[in-house]
Amino acid sequence: MTESWATFGADLHLDLSAGRGLRAGLVEALREAARSGRLAPGTRLPSSRSFAADLGIARNTVAEAYAELVAEGWLTARQGSGTRVAERARPRRPAAAARVRHPARRRPSYSLQAGTPDLGGFPRAAWLTAARRALTDAPNEAFGYAADARGRVELREALAGYLARARGVCADPERIVLCAGFAHALTLLAGVLRARRVREAAVEGYGLDVHRDLLTRAGLRTRPLAVDASGARTPDLSGESGAVLLTPAHQFPTGVALTPSRRAAAVDWARTTGGLILEDDYDGEFRYDRQSVGALQGLDPDRVVYLGTASKSLAPGLRMGWMVVPPGMLDEVVAMKGPTDWTSSALEQLTLAEFIRSGAYDRHVRGMRLHYRRRRDELVAAVSGRVAVSGLAAGLHAVLDLPAGTQASVLRAAAWQDLALDTLSRYAHPEAGLPEREALVVGYGTPPTSAWSPTLAALVAALP
Ligand SMILES: Cc1ncc(COP(=O)(O)O)c(C=O)c1O
Incomplete structure (x- = not known):
């Protein structure tokens, strides 16, 4: 795998949807991550090129955000050792009052809802x-x-x-x-x-x-x-x-x-x-x-x-x-x-x-097939012995059949992990009168590369 955010051991999901422009959003998200300790002091950040590719934004935007945070003292940049979270950026828990001022208005951190491809894979x-x-x-x-x-x-x-x-x-x-x-x-x-x-x-x-x-x-x-x-x-x-x-x-x-x-x-x-x-x-x-x-x-x-x-x-x-x-x-x-x-x-x-x-369409489809196939294999390996995966080795989603009586607790655990998940019953026609089948529909194509590992970990943590 090429150098990427997901391989840095810093499983961090950054929400850049806040509005104020991409660079400002990225600066704010990284600063907040360093301040709260989600990004530990000394953590090496991905190169601006690979981070930009993961986030689907321009490399310059990432480089400028890094430079701003270096100037503020949150990050350090040294030739040969890359950009790291500064040692003195000690984690500080946000005060309760500060938390209240930022109500949880955002989307869940992780999503395995089916319906979208990996948008970062657009050619x-x-x-x-x-x-x-x-x-x-x-x-x-x-x-x-x-x-x-x-x-x-x-x-x-x-x-x-x-x-x-x-x-x-x-x-x-x-x-x-x-x-x-x-x-x-x-x-x-x-x-x-x-x-x-x-x-x-x-x-x-x-x-x-x-x-x-x-x-x-x-x-x-x-x-x-x-x-x-x-x-x-x-x-x-x-x-x-x-x-x-x-x-x-x-x-x-x-x-x-x-x-x-x-x-x-x-x-x-x-x-x-x-x-x-x-x-x-x-x-x-x-x-x-x-x-x-x-x-x-x-x-x-x-x-x-x-x-x-x-x-x-x-x-x-x-x-x-x-x-x-x-x-x-x-x-x-x-x-x-x-x-x-x-x-x-x-x-x-x-x-x-x-x-x-x-021929670019064929090439793209071949590349994405490999990408999704790897994800599916990783999903199957990660849940093996816990739940059964059903359906063809195909597409961008899989069905996980759950042991009887566990669906509600899995959903609660997923919510606790801030993971959006859908059940199979959510797709049932209201008049179908189907027998209750406790199962999850897992859209493994959905997460961006930067969030795939933590999303999978959150799913596994939510399973019985
Ligand atoms: C079953 C199914 N059919 C069709 C589509 C494509 O819909 P559209 O081309 O309108 O985006 C989707 C996309 O999520 C789908 O899940």
Whole structure:
């Protein structure tokens, strides 16, 4: 591992969200850490380069913060021995009154809540290279109002090649519609289904409430499907549902794959009832024990809408997603998006197209796969003998099954450690009537590198 904050034995989480500018925030956070003793005298700080990389800020910002604290006497800097906490910066417990003046308004120190990748892993330099190239090559018309509701053809073509190669999707650039993330695509599809007078969509009994809410807000009732070790129970699909939303490659959040017979049952249901399958392939690139199972869409491209996103592979902040739409539905989706749906920037689309075409996307995914796989291995090793890890070796989260009767005390212990954690039951559909399963959903992709070791330690400390 390269030199990093996490390897200095100084497991310290710095909250830089306080507002006042990054440098001032960093100075304040380090000063407070030295003052309170969280950073012991003599502790060697990471180099400004590696600390800046960990925090995702400019190196100069860190160097300036160090210089300010050296000037104040909190740190010492010596050629050859780096920057250290000054010996005379003796820990002093803050006075009770001072503590009261700083109420705990902040986020928890550590989080293993699922949903985000390691944001520090965003490939800034490679993205910048692609952006520069895309900007140089962009035709003038790219700077105008988009004429094609499906999005830039350059990205649709790049995605068609990538999705066919990497995910087995039957993808024609003509039938790809670019969206501002999966959530936007799902909103559009829900609108199309309502316009078709569909009233109900089946969803997995465990899933994201935000996606269920999105369907409900569009006027669709959601019917939960039980989920077991073979994935969603697709043989139970009802003729009353006009669509089903599935996560076949890696069920979210239980982490199982939809078995071939369950895939076949979903396609049979769609063929006999005229229903539509919405395939959410949110983390299909991240499988660690074998090659990913191909997309369900390949089984019947006329009945499956394939939905992909850059939110796990790159970053949710990009708001970049795509769907591959069955031929018979394309006009409706385009009409639903409308001629004035300019939700995503042409320059970002062109950059992603260049990023994929140049091979940078593949390289980035390979690198992140290794990163997450290491984290998953470390998680499994750290909890072994204490709790069982279930679900595939895939994605950015794992499920930890807890011994019966221990969940409440684990949550209390996690709160005591200032660790944000979610239970599996938090994802249950309110009408699913699922048997109580005491389990945690651990988003091991979430912590920044600087916080990974202490976050894992906090989790282990909270386990029975
Ligand atoms: C199950 C699932 N689907 C889709 C997404 C991606 O959503 P979006 O592209 O709207 O960021 C996520 C991201 O957290 C997810 O967990």
